Structure formats: C-alpha cells, structure tokens
Amino acid sequence: MQDLEIYIRDLEPGAVSGWLENxxxxxxxxxxxxxxxxxxxxxxxxxRVRISLYPGAFGKRFTSLVIEGPRVPWNSDxxxxxxxxxxxxxxxxxxxxxxxxxxxxxxEKWWRLDHRGEQQVVWN
Numbered sequence: 820m821q822d823l824e825i826y827i828r829d830l831e832p833g834a835v836s837g838w839l840e841n842x843x844x845x846x847x848x849x850x851x852x853x854x855x856x857x858x859x860x861x862x863x864x865x866x867r868v869r870i871s872l873y874p875g876a877f878g879k880r881f882t883s884l885v886i887e888g889p890r891v892p893w894n895s896d897x898x899x900x901x902x903x904x905x906x907x908x909x910x911x912x913x914x915x916x917x918x919x920x921x922x923x924x925x926x927e928k929w930w931r932l933d934h935r936g937e938q939q940v941v942w943n
Contacts, residue, residue, distance in 0.1 A: 821891045822891070825883075825903055825912065826881040826911065827909060827911055828911070828912075834907045835850045835870075836848045836849075836850050838906035841906075842863075842902070843892060844861065844863065846859070863891060863892055864890050869886070870886055871883075871884070871887075877912075896913035900930060909933075910931065910932065910933040911933070912930060913930050915928055927942070
C-alpha cells in the first residue's frame with residue numbers, strides 16, 4: 820500500500836476533484852463543500868484508490884489530502900505537491916519524506932510550493 824499526503828492552503832471547493840480527474844479514472848469525490856472531512860475513491864491502473872480530505876490541518880487554513888492505494892499516480896509527496904500546485908495555484912506543503920514516527924518535529928523542514936518557488940521551511 821502506498822500513500823501520498825499533501826497540505827493545501829485555502830482549498831477552494833471543487834479544486835481537488837478538478838485536478839484529480841486528469842490523473843485517475845472513475846473519480847468519486849464530492850468536494851463541493853470543503854468545510855468537513857471528505858472521503859472518496861477512484862481507480863488508478865485498475866486498482867481502487869482511497870482519497871481523503873481533512874480540513875483544519877496545521878491550523879485552519881490548510882487541508883490535508885491523503886491518497887492511498889496499491890499504486891498511486893505520483894512517486895513521492897513532492898511530485899504530487901508539484902502537480903497540485905500547477906493545477907490549483909495555491910500554496911502546497913508536504914513532508915520531505917525522511918521523517919519517521921517518534922522523531923522530534925520542532926525543527927522539521929517541509930517543502931513549501933508557492934509563487935516564490937520550492938523551498939524547505941519550518942512549518943510555522
């Protein structure tokens with residue numbers, strides 16, 4: 820099972836489904852109201868993929884997007900974030916991928932993608 824997780828700032832209704840419909844098949848995701856948790860599904864290379872949106876992640880302005888399945892459309896969180904940023908034109912953040920459960924997060928760096936480019940930053 821693979822999973823991708825990115826964080827989308829100021830998510831607009833319909834933005835995730837509008838982006839994902841170009842990357843997956845049989846998308847079932849009603850993101851017309853992004854104020855509460857949203858669960859959906861799609862197919863990628865014939866396999867079922869779970870899609871979850873969790874608003875209010877890391878403060879009120881970010882929504883966590885989790886994509887889980889045997890195969891997913893991108894090789895890393897950063898590849899997924901790059902694709903999302905190009906489609907949504909809002910700040911996207913993701914983990915650099917080397918953090919492990921139990922490690923301190925105070926000095927953890929995140930990828931931030933926005934109009935300034937790609938940078939590793941401390942979240943706050």
